[in-house]
Amino acid sequence: MQVIGKEVNCMKLSYRLNRSVAVRDVPSAPFESTYDIIVLGLGTAGAIAAISAARRGHKVLGLERLNCMGGTGTAGTVQGYYFGSRGGEYEQLDDEVAAMGSQGYTRTGGVNGELKKYVLEKNAIEAGVMICYEANVIGMLLEGNKVVGVRWIGPDGIREAGASIIIDCTGDAEGCAMAGGAFRMGRQSDGLQQPFSNVIKRVTGNGAHQFYTDSGYVDPTDGDSVSDAIIDSALRSTHLKNRYEASDRFIYVAPLLGIREGRFIDGENNVTLPDFLEDRITGEPLFYAYSNLDNHSKDVALESEAYQDWIVAASLWGLNFSVPIPLGALIPRDLDGLLVAGRCIALDHDMATCVRMKRDMQKCGEAAAIAAALSIELGVPLRQVPYPALAAILRSTGCLDDRNHVGFRIPSANKNETHSEHSWLTDKSLIRQQLGGNKPGFAIWSAKRLGDRINGDLKQWLNESGDDQLGRNCAIALALQGDRAALPLLRQMARERDSFVPQTSRKYNQVRGYTAIYLLGKLADKEIVSDLLALMRDRASFSNVSTDAEFINSDEEYYFQYFTFSLMALFRVGDVHEDIRGTISDAVAGILGQADFSLSVTLKPSKDQQYAMTGTIRRLAASKLQRWGVEAFAV
16 A cells, blocks of 8 residues: 555455455554454353463453353353363363352253353453453454454444454354465365254253254355254254153253354364374374264265275274374464464364364363463464473373373273273284174274285185175275275175174164175276166165164165265266266266155154255255266256
8 A cells, every 4th residue: 555655554454245255455553452362252162262371371352252151062052071082271160160060050961051151251350361242253454474463343343452363263263264264164075064953951850951953054154054054943843842741841942053063274284084094193282182983964975985984884983083183283374373273173074073072172272372372472483382392381281191192992882981992903813803793894994904915815705605794894895995806796785785784883883785885986886887876766675774773764764875875986987987977977867857856864863853965965966967067957
């Protein structure tokens, strides 16, 4: 900007306008107020970030769009913990909540959300945090690529403040997105995120309790999608019943949607499932996340190959593991002065099904706060914060505890029992034994890891007579190695609709018939195309044989799995073999283009609430066919 030939120093105001990022110059001037650290969002990660930073003596401003701290664990009524690793400042706060709860407050499961609001706020104020409620961030102020301030709107209008470092704990990386930071959303096939939940509060004779019900899909960055989700999900019969008993009464639906997934930043280091499964992990963790791949979607066939290798081919849904999270996963690429903490750190869609648990997100907030504090105290950029100093502080609070790096664990059905350790098999005799049993998943994945060292043995076992179970599981293991020797037996399993369901995981084990179909697509097998098309047209013949009613509880859901796995296998075949695309395109368009075509599933934990998947499948198929140069049908 030039004024009569004189340079005027300018900042950039970066904000979102009509779903896009807009940038304009604003004059540089002293901020009304400045802070060492500004925390955007005082939810699961942000509340701990603000408290931790202030406890180190820093001047901290916390901006929160609601009227309480704690987010999902308080206003969202998600009061229990599903895995995550122990240790860190959040545990002292939870202990304080528990101590208060024992003094006559309403009995409730998990960590009492109403008491936690009070405890978080009390500790924040005592530490010196300046809390600003009902504050919606509307812009980020930058000098070059460095974020230097925040603009928000609240009860007193539009305000601005500057900071040495800003920590974005908004859940969907709102601040980072406003600043122009790169991000990704959803799965690769169609961009969808995991289903969201409603949390329902009820009262029984044992006190106040909560349960969740998955209610559909939502794009948390789209206002229309969010509004529709709020309205539609509030009216579901899972909680609005015709009659309530005195022993089990409805209190309320949590005011916050239980959103599991939104934006993920493009970070200096990105934590992805393929990297993790190939043992490419950081040696400089801030904390260890711990869970299984807890994806609530039932359209597993639309997930990535890495995810399906693990969940479908090996049925390893129930295997937990620890994931080290580096500082680089909290630093947006190409931006300075900004950290991100919470479920929107630099993950891929697959890994985010594990790295999102409340314990771990609270630790993420603490780690971000200490990294920001050290950057200020040492006078170094965030990327240059010395790891030994950072790790020492995090170890002192228990946020970073090497005992949490447990590798792979098999959870016990009894929550009070220790999770049993798991190591991948290298003994070929043990692998052969397990491949012949009803829990073959660990052996299947162990064989995948061994690769060429066991490939010849798998081929030998594949053709041994008298052990059909061994042969079929060897075919799965070979297919994961990309070996086409598996094809004859995979075709047989698909044509028979092999009904075997392994018992590798505590639940959500996958039927071997459509597992074979997935692998035939992975191997781009042209010979199976006609069989898959016939299967997709044969809805009436499907009768549910799955023993996992939470995942497949009807003939319709059983058909849905076979249909979607067949559809995606056909697309994989067509991607490799252009000469068969016409056959696939014509057939798929004919099936999906029928006016009465429909697909539906139930969402967890409901057994009777149907969720239409027709539009999702039609849109995905139309997009794929367009990439092949085919305009097949209107969506």
